[in-house]
Ligand code: B12
Ligand code: SF4
């Protein structure tokens with residue numbers, strides 16, 4: 301393809317992505333990623349815990365393993381920052397409020413962005429006379445989304461391992477469109493973490509084991525969402541009031557202190573999930589789960605997982621008013637709830 305045609309095409313594609321509601325876009329070549337050895341190391345050290353789907357490092361490191369025809373990866377990112385720090389902060393523990401990560405207080409991004417990406421892909425197809433090979437993913441495919449986005453200059457990988465953009469921070473979802481056309485590729489941007497280590501220092505469970513490397517087995521996000529088993533007391537007591545996911549290493553990041561807040565979010569925030577009172581939320585999960593889980597990312601933790609998480613947070617509350625509730629769960633038939641409630645009762649009696 302001639303250079304001028306390639307430049308025009310790349311610009312037109314970026315225009316389509318941005319005019320479809322994405323905030324950032326960058327293009328990288330479909331090839332083995334330079335950063336892919338980090339994934340190999342990460343897997344060898346067992347930092348993926350029970351996330352078996354992560355294990356195919358060869359496939360994840362080169363999108364041509366999905367289809368050898370792919371030539372370019374279009375990284376599209378969108379700001380989901382629709383909460384202020386105070387409205388959903390871990391400081392709310394004092395008021396017995398639970399903390400649900402910003403990304404999960406609204407509708408599930410997989411489905412909202414999935415639809416958006418499909419429309420973008422259709423519009424890209426219209427730029428060509430012939431049928432192109434195009435595929436889109438948002439967290440749904442074997443792609444190192446952050447590594448591609450950073451290669452394409454969408455942001456840099458912070459020491460908390462999140463993709464950070466200088467203008468809008470790290471409250472961004474990353475998604476990709478793969479196509480069989482070669483385009484003009486963007487260059488990566490400078491790393492602006494400098495000497496800062498706020499995220500590493502703030503992580504309650506020391507899950508950021510070295511710069512840019514997170515051990516999932518220690519990470520509250522993994523432990524509250526992906527892990528369905530009993531959480532050992534030594535970790536649970538550090539959860540603060542995290543009921544679902546964890547935002548601490550991003551809350552403390554200076555690049556997020558002035559992050560742009562989206563006024564009318566496409567993710568439809570739900571009031572009931574913003575700093576919810578933990579007993580009210582527990583009751584809702586027990587009695588209205590089938591309604592609560594509709595279109596919500598929190599369904600990934602499953603009903604029993606969320607109940608376990610709330611029992612942990614009750615144990616971290618220092619408020620003995622939760623003891624009767626915990627005693628009820630300590631007599632339940634769910635082995636994990638029993639052990640968790642017993643641990644929490646012990647913590648409250650210290
Ligand atoms: C598995 C996974 C997790 C795991 C593991 C996280 C991790 N840090 O690896 C757990 C469950 C813990 C998790 C948590 C969260 N996740 Co998650 N997760 C993923 C997933 C599916 C794969 C990530 C992965 O491959 N990890 C393995 C490591 C090795 O790869 P990586 O982190 O991408 O790192 C690459 C580069 O950073 C670089 N690199 C790695 N190490 C080093 C070291 C050095 C020195 C250098 C220079 C580079 C470098 O190379 C790596 C590739 O080889 C991606 C979606 C996707 N398909 O990519 C979402 C994704 C990363 N998650 C996302 C989100 C939003 C979260 C949470 C914020 C959710 C929450 N609030 O609870 C937290 C953030 C925790 C954190 N600090 O990372 C977003 C991140 C957006 C962003 N701005 O970065 C993604 C991209 C999903 C999406 N489509 O938007 N997640
Ligand atoms: S998400 Fe929470 S637990 Fe995980 S690395 Fe960040 S601060 Fe630590």
Ligand code: SF4
Pocket residue numbers: 458459460461492493494496497498499500549552553554555
């Ligand atoms: S808190 Fe500091 S070190 Fe961590 S990601 Fe942000 S700027 Fe980088």
